[in-house]
Amino acid sequence: MQDMESSRQVSFTGTAREWFGIWIVNLLLTIVTLGIYSAWAKVRRNKYFYQNTYVAGRNLDYHATGLQILIGRIIVVVGLIAYGVLSAIPIVGLVLILLLLAIFPWLLVRSLRFNAQMTSWSNVRFQFVGTVGKAFLVYIVYPILTALTLYIAFPFFDRARKRYSINNHRLGQHGFHFDAPIGGFYIAFFLTLGWVAVVTVVLGVIAAPSLESMASPEPDPSVIGLFYLWAFLAFFPAVTFYGAMIRNLTLSNLALEGGHEFHSDVSPAQVLWIALSNAVIVLCTLGLMLPWAQIRMARYLADHTDVAVNGSLDDFVTQAQARAGAIGDAYSDIEGIDVGLPI
Template sequence: MSNATSDAPSFNFAATPLSPTPSTVEAFTFTGRGSEYFRIWIVNILLSIVTLGIYSAWAKVRRNRYFYDNTSVAGSSFEYHGNPIAILKGRIIAAVLIGGYQVAIRTNPKIGLLVLIPLMAAMPWLVWRSYQFKLYNSSYRGIRFGFKGSAGQSYFNYLLLPVLSGLSLGLLLPFAHQRTKKYLHSESKFGATHFSFDASIGAFYKIYAICFVIGMLGFIGLGIIFGGSLVALGTAGKHAGPAGFSGPFFLMIFAMYAWMFLIIPLGLTMVQNLIWSSTKLGEHQFQSNLKWTKVFFIMITNLIAIVCTLGLFTPFAHIRALKYRLESVTLLTAGSLDNFIADAEPHGSAAGEGMSDLLDFDLSL
């Protein structure tokens, strides 16, 4: 990970420090290196291509084990126990479901719609089972994580709330975001000890409002600047033709996209800091201290490097981003971490895990 930093002022969006102060502060550390992960990444891609995707299940296990093994807190690393055969079966089921929909929609749009309805209706159930699978196959110090949320809660969070958010033209989106995070965090557990989540709905609305206002002010400012330039061109060069306006117009579009690229790391920073600074494991409190200037620096330099290397920098970019996100989190312990006890937990469904991969969902805690 690069040690370069931006000269721009850094803003700390972490939650207000908690009291009373816990006895020990344990920082998360990530020891993965880009050169190591590049070898895993390139072999995974080549073998997945050669085997027509069959190896992708083993590639996922190999990748996750590398990330888990290199992530540690309080001197111990995490472990991943996913079975590649189970993941492969889940991916086959998911591929059949999605492939059936693709064939149906190309054959007859009406038939495709009829196939899509039950597929979307099954999605919350798959998400729920995927949570169980992912957490059950994660452990720390020999104790597995688990997920106790119900299928009904998943349908509320992943079917009803998205529909209501769309009908409200996005006004309920912060509410839906808070409820889904609360569902995931408060229903997760480590052994027999539950996590808890106390971020308010208002805190999510505040983040969305800040990003919306800053975004709109930027768009308005850019519109005024480039709008004035276009008007000046129209009055000063009436014979320039459409070609004379294309340059400023496309420059304005580029500037608006660049402004959005500034807003995205700001939103990601505030959301991660809010979510993890509002999460506890029993009496142990998490705290996140991302800085948006560094998130932006990592994002923009990663993008430039990936483009310049025709994608070969991708694994290095993944390591840089993950390392900073993980090492910005600390665990404020209220006692010994050796007092957790194991608990029985459902294994979950590899079909849900396979579906989440095919649809590029990030369901990890």
């Protein structure tokens, strides 16, 4: 490959100053409207990040309206409150859990469809064509099977999730295709587990005396501190590490019909450094540096992503598609669900 830096096809042009202004206005209006404006805030945030993301010189865009998002959120919030109150009733609670389990894949598919439809690149909308049945298999059955193997099969689940969410996406009439040997997933998985194990053992040895007090009725308060330290040193880095390795693996095996091939070469250590230093800076500035931190991460990720364009980018055409409402999207927003799309 020739000089990578100059041939990069992906770039992010947002700036921290600009995003700070948009962010603080979003936050203020959301607070004074008791959360109602959050729907419009989401649209503005997505538009800002999408429109500043260029692939092959053409940017993405986000098309949902605040009203659509708001209606979805009202339905979900009312549903969640009803769920919270009603689940205290014995039999109703059990029925509700089963009901939620049954409609969860449906909500997920609606969320993916809505977000695909509302996203465009170069004036062409994405679409998602996955079925609810397959989503049930991937997001309900597979996790249960994975748990039965004591999570040794987790890499298979993760790959299945990526295949489902990516291979059912299309840009206009052209489909995305991802597949990768399982080996890469297992390497990332075991490296992550290894990191957690090493940090846990080291922390355990250092903190052995205060751990002994856990058995006593009045545990040492420093045990709670120790848990946070463990989360900060073991869990948080492990999740970030894994995410970065899987991002490289996924994007580098991703192609768009027509011969356009994606590539990602983020450094897991660098991503971890940015994520950790961002977290510390955001906390120390009581959140004021959050916009800066978000822009910093977006820029790093874009700078380490590339697309090899093979042929014309002018022949994509938006396909007619049935509209998906915003309920699934609102649900995954509020519950913070990860469908497994690489970002």
